[in-house]
Amino acid sequence: MDTRKIILSIIGLVLIIAAIFGAKAIIDSNVKEKPKVSKIVKNVFVDTVQNGVVPITVPANGSVTALRKLELFAEVQGIFQSSxxxxxxxxxxxxxxxLLNIDSREYAASVQSAKSDLYNSITAIMPDLRLDYPEAFPKWEN
Incomplete structure (x- = not known):
């Protein structure tokens, strides 16, 4: 063998052994000490309770909707009066x-007027009924 190869292999072995010892030295130097646990004394303040009424206030913004809604329909026509x-x-x-007052006198007068117009129309058509439908005329006359 060549002397050069022998010298290079010896240097390689020395470097590997040096690396192993160096790594072991670095690992041993990296030992962390456990910190001492310090006792902490906390102060607690005590107060005597007085039972009483505590007002509850809830600040709120927005629109309010009814819990129970009621729909109201007027079945008569008329003039709304204040209550x-x-x-x-x-x-x-x-x-x-x-709840509210509705004056239905005006509506009752308009119904009476419509009834009167119906009677006037029936009275105006009676002569034509007598000539065109003589069998139906007695019913309409009554």
Whole structure:
């Protein structure tokens, strides 16, 4: 063998052994000490409780919707009259209290007028009924 190859292999072995010892020295030097646990004393403040009424306030913004809605329909026509309360959403009424008043006299007069117009129309058509439909004339006359 060549002397050069022998010298290079010896140097390689020395380097590998040096690397192993160096790594072992670095690992041994990296030992962490456990910190001592320090005792912490916390102060606790004590207060005597007085039972009483605590007001609850809930700040809120937005629109309010009714929990129980009621739809009201007027089955008569007429003039709306004012009552003791304003008729608006959210208004409270007690049991038996009048919600609103509607004056139906004007509507009753218009119904009477329509009835009168019907009678006038029937009266105007009676002579034609007598000539065209003589068998139906007694019913309409009654």
């Amino acid at each position: 003791s309360h304003d008729f608006r959403p959210g208004q409270r009424y007690r049991r038996g209290e009048i």
